[in-house]
Amino acid sequence: MVLVVNNGMYGTIRMHQERLFPGRVVGTELVNPDFVGWARAFGAYGELVVRSKDFPDALERALGQDRPALLELRVDPEAITPRQTLSEIRSAAP
Numbered sequence: 001m002v003l004v005v006n007n008g009m010y011g012t013i014r015m016h017q018e019r020l021f022p023g024r025v026v027g028t029e030l031v032n033p034d035f036v037g038w039a040r041a042f043g044a045y046g047e048l049v050v051r052s053k054d055f056p057d058a059l060e061r062a063l064g065q066d067r068p069a070l071l072e073l074r075v076d077p078e079a080i081t082p083r084q085t086l087s088e089i090r091s092a093a094p
Contacts, residue, residue, distance in 0.1 A: 001062055002070045004035050007077040015080050015089060022093035039070035050074045 014028040039046030045065040049058045049072065062069035078085045 001068070002039075004070060004072045005075055006032055006035070006072055007075045007080075008032060009077050011077070011080055014077075014086065018086055018090045019093055022090040035070060035072040039068070042068075044068040044070055046070045046072070048072045048074065 008030050010028045010030065014025055017025040017028065036046035036048050045062055045067055046069070047058050047062060049055050055071075055073065058071055062071050078087060080086050080089065
């Protein structure tokens, strides 16, 4: 099984840009493909998860498959680390 954790950006690079050059970011936003559609096109099970509370059931469905499975987990790009948001990093920058 594959888990795609998708925040739509190069998060680590964006975090450093916000820390060193707050508000002046470049080249970190991504336009991702339809990962679920892509998985299904190859015969795999694919499911999109947008709410954390839906993850346990989605995981069970994926693990119950007799074929490869992919779960795309859409996460808030603002929640860049478990301890800080992008806004907090930006506001703490010199």
